Amino acid sequence: METFKPMEIPYLEPRPDFWRVRPAEIEELCRSVRKGRSEVIARTPAGRPVYAVFYGDFREAPPQTNWSAGSSSTTWRSYVGDAPADTQTVMFCAGIHGAEAESVAAAVNLIQLLETGKDFRGRTDPELLALIAKYRLIILPCVNMDGRALSPDHLRQATFEDFRAASQGRWKDGSLIGWRGSKEHFPLPLERVAYPGGYPNSAGVNIMHDAAPGDVRSAEARAVLSLVARWRVDLLLNGHSCEYAPSLIAPSECNYPRNVERGLSCVEKVNAAFAEAGLRAPSTAKPKPGRGVNLNTLATLSSGALALTLECSVSYDRPKDPTRAYSFDELMEPNFILLRVMLRDGLERPFVDRSDF
Ligand SMILES: [Zn+2]
Numbered sequence: 001m002e003t004f005k006p007m008e009i010p011y012l013e014p015r016p017d018f019w020r021v022r023p024a025e026i027e028e029l030c031r032s033v034r035k036g037r038s039e040v041i042a043r044t045p046a047g048r049p050v051y052a053v054f055y056g057d058f059r060e061a062p063p064q065t066n067w068s069a070g071s072s073s074t075t076w077r078s079y080v081g082d083a084p085a086d087t088q089t090v091m092f093c094a095g096i097h098g099a100e101a102e103s104v105a106a107a108v109n110l111i112q113l114l115e116t117g118k119d120f121r122g123r124t125d126p127e128l129l130a131l132i133a134k135y136r137l138i139i140l141p142c143v144n145m146d147g148r149a150l151s152p153d154h155l156r157q158a159t160f161e162d163f164r165a166a167s168q169g170r171w172k173d174g175s176l177i178g179w180r181g182s183k184e185h186f187p188l189p190l191e192r193v194a195y196p197g198g199y200p201n202s203a204g205v206n207i208m209h210d211a212a213p214g215d216v217r218s219a220e221a222r223a224v225l226s227l228v229a230r231w232r233v234d235l236l237l238n239g240h241s242c243e244y245a246p247s248l249i250a251p252s253e254c255n256y257p258r259n260v261e262r263g264l265s266c267v268e269k270v271n272a273a274f275a276e277a278g279l280r281a282p283s284t285a286k287p288k289p290g291r292g293v294n295l296n297t298l299a300t301l302s303s304g305a306l307a308l309t310l311e312c313s314v315s316y317d318r319p320k321d322p323t324r325a326y327s328f329d330e331l332m333e334p335n336f337i338l339l340r341v342m343l344r345d346g347l348e349r350p351f352v353d354r355s356d357f
Pocket residue numbers: 097100240241
């Protein structure tokens with residue numbers, strides 16, 4: 001395995017105290033969990049622990065069948081088994097791309113809120129806590145701990161060049177690997193890079209695209225998928241970040257039509273809530289399904305789940321308009337808005353209706 005030095009961007013301001021996104025801080029918090037239960041679900045190629053934190057009743061026996069067989073069997077109940085009736089299971093998964101710290105910061109603050117009643121800013125959120133209490137929640141505060149360990153604490157007000165380098169890295173000739181360029185290889189050929197970025201794990205695997213069913217490479221992706229299957233996850237929220245304003249991304253057309261329809265309606269509601277909060281311009285166009293195949297696709301195949309990707313913003317339009325840079329609070333906020341809107345919505349209509357399979 002190649003080893004690389006963490007990237008430092010000297011002109012970035014120090015993070016605020018509540019932005020606890022370093023692997024040691026994430027581990028310490030997960031080890032301190034008492035109201036929930038934390039579990040190491042995988043080890044990264046560099047040996048770091050990947051944690052899941054559970055809130056709610058997770059005591060039922062494993063499914064007697066898998067979703068593939070169960071959804072074709074005499075009854076859907078063969079997969080659902082004795083899981084608590086009327087309690088949907090939500091997984092909030094952050095840091096699959098380690099450079100993208102916004103959802104990691106939010107997940108860490110969410111765990112602290114659930115544990116102590118206040119997040120690391122000292123804020124409480126009775127509405128969100130009441131909503132969460134109506135579900136089972138699994139929080140994965142940082143799936144790609146290796147990528148996180150290499151990455152700056154944040155990329156707020158980084159130049160576009162530095163944002164790209166921190167995210168997808170540089171080749172040995174100094175050129176940027178790039179967002180699309182990073183996907184031309186799987187895994188990334190580490191012997192050819194000067195810096196791999198925080199996107200892949202330390203074996204060069206982009207966990208979000210570790211989604212070839214016969215060839216899932218990373219322990220991290222396998223652990224996420226086996227948790228989805230084991231606990232019959234109904235909704236997977238997959239937290240990422242990009243250089244644009246925050247948005248919930250339309251589901252892929254590679255899915256059950258009912259999930260696509262449900263996902264598109266969630267996208268409209270969540271993006272409208274981001275606009276209402278002043279975090280983005282209102283959307284005028286109706287969202288359309290994309291074509292991507294990724295870990296969300298495999299999550300659906302593992303439990304029938306509705307799986308959606310959030311893109312937070314790392315550095316909104318900074319080159320054009322520095323006055324518009326988000327505060328650190330605003331960088332995290334899309335995660336909390338997403339959870340509030342989705343958890344409210346799921347009480348009106350289940351995320352997944354398995355009853356007619
Ligand atoms: Zn990402």
